[in-house]
Amino acid sequence: MRSRSLLLGVVLALTAALVGAVPAQAILGGAESTRAYSFLGSFQPSFPRPPRPDGHGCGVEVLAPQWVLTASHCAGKNPTGARTGVPRGWQVRIGSLDTTSGGEVADVDHYYRLATSSDEGGFWGKDVALLHLRKPVRAKPVRIASATPADGTPVRILGWGMSCEDSTNPACFPTKLREADTVVQPNSVCPAAAPVGELCVGSRDGSVAAGNMDSGGPALVRDGAGWAVAGVVSGPSGDRSPTLYTDVTRHAGWITGIISGTAVPPDDEILDVEGAVELNGCAGSVVRTPQAGPHDPALLLTNGHCVPGQRPAPGAALVDQPADFEAPIADHQGYPQATARAKRLLYATMTGTDVALFRLDKTYAQLRAKGAKVFRLTTTPVRAGDPLTMAYTSRRLNCVAEAVVPHLREGGYQLDGSIRYATGENCAPWHGMSGSALLAPDGTTVVGIHNTHNDDGGPCTDDNPCEVGPDGTVTSVRGRGYGQQVAGIVACLVKGSKLDLARPGCALTGTA
Structure with a gap:
């Protein structure tokens, strides 16, 4: 007979699924952003609805007028865990400091995940996904960094992650964007030994890091006068430690192939689970x-x-x-x-x-x-x-x-x-x-x-x-x-x- 915590509500299940078991909270060591990033957005699915009043589940970044980047596990909240398909009730709010107002709101009509947890080796190093928007947004896209950032490279991290650990307390879910400046650490600094394809980002003691419900949010590096996205929050590294970000530069070809329409994966066959x-x-x-x-x-x-x-x-x-x-x-x-x-x-x-x-x-x-x-x-x-x-x-x-x-x-x-x-x-x-x-x-x-x-x-x-x-x-x-x-x-x-x-x-x- 299985151990269980049944009927405490879907809320607790979604907390674990959408945020991951990340001990760090919010964008630690940072502050509220004073200006919006036009390419940054909040992923807000109505099913399954994240366990917070504003509906924020993950971060996204606009790569093209109808395409946003996020983590694969964020797009994996479709009921059958499919790799590609048509969602229901997913939307993003783009270009606002606040998850509840401002910016542009767009519906998601398709998702493409590079990897799933059932893949051999899991999704570590491949935890990226693309969401297609029903209508184009006006936001200026962000570029993908041209190469994997070297150890010590300055990065800026952004997100609307939890500010405390109590998932039943609405005060733990900030609606205002937070940011922090930190660096890429050697992989050995992350206790999880940062699998190949993951970046170790944050301070060595975890005082500056991403955390719960920052999944899919970016690690930004300078690209001339602007920003480029080098990684997206993938998962925990350990207690009081940096955060693992999937290195998206390694998957630029996969991303470009889908956005350009030259290498679009077919939809998964969805098995009938009626009832x-x-x-x-x-x-x-x-x-x-x-x-x-x-x-x-x-x-x-x-x-x-x-x-x-x-x-x-x-x-x-x-x-x-x-x-x-x-x-x-x-x-x-x-x-x-x-x-x-x-x-x-x-x-x-x-x-x-x-x-x-x-x-x-x-x-x-x-x-x-x-x-x-x-x-x-x-x-x-x-x-x-x-x-x-x-x-x-x-x-x-x-x-x-x-x-x-x-x-x-x-x-x-x-x-x-x-x-x-x-x-x-x-x-x-x-x-x-x-x-x-x-x-x-x-x-x-x-x-x-x-x-x-x-x-x-x-x-x-x-x-x-x-x-x-x-x-x-x-x-x-x-x-x-x-x-x-x-x-x-x-x-x-x-x-x-x-x-x-x-x-x-x-x-x-x-x-x-």
């Missing part, structure tokens, strides 16, 4: 039973270990408790087709099975009117050999039920009739996939729910589930993934999306 619900550390799906009516409140299915707060105790269940969180239901590209709120935890257990059901504030009819995908909940158990599709929020995994395990133990809990997947590259779940629906071949029936896999071969501990045979033999195999049966849930639900644990045929674990 998945992102729950910050887990996934979910909206399900209905055969007896559900169109005006019944819709139900959200996920794992019992994904509920907020205290987990259900071994041998017990949580029943009819308050809940309040947003549930975005994805369209086929992963963007929200409809959004509902979970208002009640109907049921959750980690004994016998690992499931949770939340009642939403929208009915099935209301969700259908919005075009949201609703899955059917099966009444037939999964059997060995059954094909399964794991419906995660950014992709689909093709799995096969290798066996139905009589007993599965993990961290003090026992699950019965668990589904073991056949191992292979097409079905290798990872942390964060808990709660993903397991679909029948029809693509609309939920027959199970993914909940765990064995990390390192350890027996029966958290993140290391073990199988227990009829004779008590314990088997623990690194890499094995497991899901839970859901066929028994239908017998416990009645019209109106209500739970009745005393109903004939209901075998779910009761209250303590």
Whole structure:
């Protein structure tokens, strides 16, 4: 069962994703800028929205009237993590000192990322991206520096990064541009050993550096009477240390090829992820039973270990408790087709099975009117050999039920009739996939729910589930993934999306 911090809100997930785990804050050692830089801008996507009132997520630099430069990981916040494609709700504010007013606002209609974190070797040294603007801006572009700046070269760094570490405090998100003058350090100064293609920028003690939410912002060098961009903020170097900037001079050919139209990469194929619900550390799906009516409140299915707060105790269940969180239901590209709120935890257990059901504030009819995908909940158990599709929020995994395990133990809990997947590259779940629906071949029936896999071969501990045979033999195999049966849930639900644990045929674990 995966460790989780579910339902603290998408805010915390986006904080980590958009800003990176950078211990330094803001543009350290600098001051508020007194004049705007016409080429500098703030990247402000409405989906996923950064966790700050002004909507700033990253810095950008205008390279041509319809092109801006940023970091690849900033453009990687599309739902499926695609390298190239069409975003939804992305915009930039160019040429203003303030993220909330002034300058020019332009919509982004395409993104091109040089590298992704799934690439061999990751994106270090290649953490750059281009965003195409729907309409040209009037801002004067900045040039790319002609060569990698030598150690000791003076640089100016700019950004709207956080001024303190509390991501829940609006005062930590400055709207006024800050800048600082510093130098390029030898790569050895950065504790992360600055991978090839990264610049080590800032003071040796980190008192002058970039930080959280400065990603994509520039390291500027003098080019005659003006500025040229030599690097963009990529990530942390370490505590009390300089910052890593991707050396964009190494990628001038890639950048020029796209801007000129001579070497434009094709869009990635976006796999259909319709119906998945992102729950910050887990996934979910909206399900209905055969007896559900169109005006019944819709139900959200996920794992019992994904509920907020205290987990259900071994041998017990949580029943009819308050809940309040947003549930975005994805369209086929992963963007929200409809959004509902979970208002009640109907049921959750980690004994016998690992499931949770939340009642939403929208009915099935209301969700259908919005075009949201609703899955059917099966009444037939999964059997060995059954094909399964794991419906995660950014992709689909093709799995096969290798066996139905009589007993599965993990961290003090026992699950019965668990589904073991056949191992292979097409079905290798990872942390964060808990709660993903397991679909029948029809693509609309939920027959199970993914909940765990064995990390390192350890027996029966958290993140290391073990199988227990009829004779008590314990088997623990690194890499094995497991899901839970859901066929028994239908017998416990009645019209109106209500739970009745005393109903004939209901075998779910009761209250303590």
